[in-house]
Amino acid sequence: xxxxxxxxxxxxxxxxxxxxxxxxxxxxxxxxxxxxxxxxxxxxxxxxxxxxxxxxxxxxxxxxxxxxxxxxxxxxxxxxxxxxxxxxxxxxxxxxxxxxxxxxxxxxxxxxxxxxxxxxxxxxxxxxxxxxxxxxxxxxxxxxxxxxxxxxxxxxxxxxxxxxxxxxxxxxxxxxxxxxxxxxxxxxxxxxxxxxxxxxxxxx
Amino acid sequence: xxxxxxxxxxxxxxxxxxxxxxxxxxxxxxxxxxxxxxxxxxxxxxxxxxxxxxxxxxxxxxxxxxxxxxxxxxxxxxxxxxxxxxxxxxxxxxxxxxxxxxxxxxxxxxxxxxxxx
Ligand SMILES: Nc1nc2c(ncn2[C@@H]2O[C@H](COP(=O)(O)OP(=O)(O)OP(=O)(O)O)[C@@H](O)[C@H]2O)c(=O)[nH]1
Ligand SMILES: [Mg+2]
Numbered sequence: 001x002x003x004x005x006x007x008x009x010x011x012x013x014x015x016x017x018x019x020x021x022x023x024x025x026x027x028x029x030x031x032x033x034x035x036x037x038x039x040x041x042x043x044x045x046x047x048x049x050x051x052x053x054x055x056x057x058x059x060x061x062x063x064x065x066x067x068x069x070x071x072x073x074x075x076x077x078x079x080x081x082x083x084x085x086x087x088x089x090x091x092x093x094x095x096x097x098x099x100x101x102x103x104x105x106x107x108x109x110x111x112x113x114x115x116x117x118x119x120x121x122x123x124x125x126x127x128x129x130x131x132x133x134x135x136x137x138x139x140x141x142x143x144x145x146x147x148x149x150x151x152x153x154x155x156x157x158x159x160x161x162x163x164x165x166x167x168x169x170x171x172x173x174x175x176x177x178x179x180x181x182x183x184x185x186x187x188x189x190x191x192x193x194x195x196x197x198x199x200x201x202x203x204x
Numbered sequence: 205x206x207x208x209x210x211x212x213x214x215x216x217x218x219x220x221x222x223x224x225x226x227x228x229x230x231x232x233x234x235x236x237x238x239x240x241x242x243x244x245x246x247x248x249x250x251x252x253x254x255x256x257x258x259x260x261x262x263x264x265x266x267x268x269x270x271x272x273x274x275x276x277x278x279x280x281x282x283x284x285x286x287x288x289x290x291x292x293x294x295x296x297x298x299x300x301x302x303x304x305x306x307x308x309x310x311x312x313x314x315x316x317x318x319x320x321x
Pocket of ligand 2: 035036037078094
């Protein structure tokens with residue numbers, strides 16, 4: 001009879017009724033760089049995932065040589081949620097950076113605020129394809145260097161040079177397991193996304 | 205062209221590919237789904253029933269429903285579209301809809317993120 005929120009069975013994490021504005025961003029990067037870890041660090045709900053089917057022609061695919069025409073692969077897309085203000089909720093989607101997932105990537109990234117590209121200094125060149133993909137999509141992005149203990153530490157300028165970053169693209173170093181640094185990475189991305197939007201007085 | 209009143213018995217994800225154009229734009233991944241108070245009839249399929257039951261206590265986005273039901277997003281969109289048409293669910297598009305991010309929104313996001321420090 002009354003509208004007190006029902007008990008949340010199984011910790012589903014229903015949306016607060018004030019949550020009116022839903023935004024999203026994409027967390028991407030090569031295999032095993034810490035995408036899921038960063039989302040888990042920031043999410044207020046246990047991270048969830050969907051299995052998405054990808055059908056594609058096998059021509060040119062490394063791992064399916066010799067198989068006929070089409071293959072279907074499923075790929076897990078994990079995501080989390082962060083209530084930023086009472087009525088403003090941010091969704092973070094962890095999308096695989098491999099080029100063959102581009103159609104899926106594009107679909108998820110449509111309407112996103114921007115992308116956070118996570119890189120590992122032990123294999124910077126693995127990030128090039130992802131960065132190309134993000135640029136092709138025209139999404140504002142920031143680069144977050146996830147520091148692994150055995151990874152060589154480099155000054156920002158050295159990393160920027162190796163990654164061939166535009167001077168305006170933010171670069172932050174963080175530990176994806178730590179909340180504060182991960183929030184800083186999101187702030188860097190949001191600040192950059194703001195500068196990519198038309199200036200205030202340019203209406204109509 | 206008009207589908208009969210009967211429900212399909214094939215799992216939704218097997219038929220999404222061959223489906224005729226849905227009326228109206230497809231539901232966004234972040235569309236918010238809410239259960240209405242309309243009672244489910246015997247025509248409601250078991251997957252549709254699961255979706256309605258999940259939403260009984262509160263609202264969730266399409267992608268969260270997909271994850272909890274262990275269905276692909278495309279299949280969940282398909283189920284939800286039918287349930288909206290039948291009046292069992294209400295779907296609210298996310299604000300902003302794709303491509304409508306403006307400065308005030310990003311500024312609010314920044315204020316919020318900084319306060320989480
Ligand atoms: N030391 C350290 N380990 C980390 C950090 N971030 C992630 N890891 C570890 O690195 C491994 C990979 O992290 P994930 O978050 O699963 O990476 P991912 O990018 O989601 O990987 P895929 O989805 O498989 O591409 C896990 O074992 C993490 O515990 C970090 O900041 N520091
Ligand atoms: Mg992952």
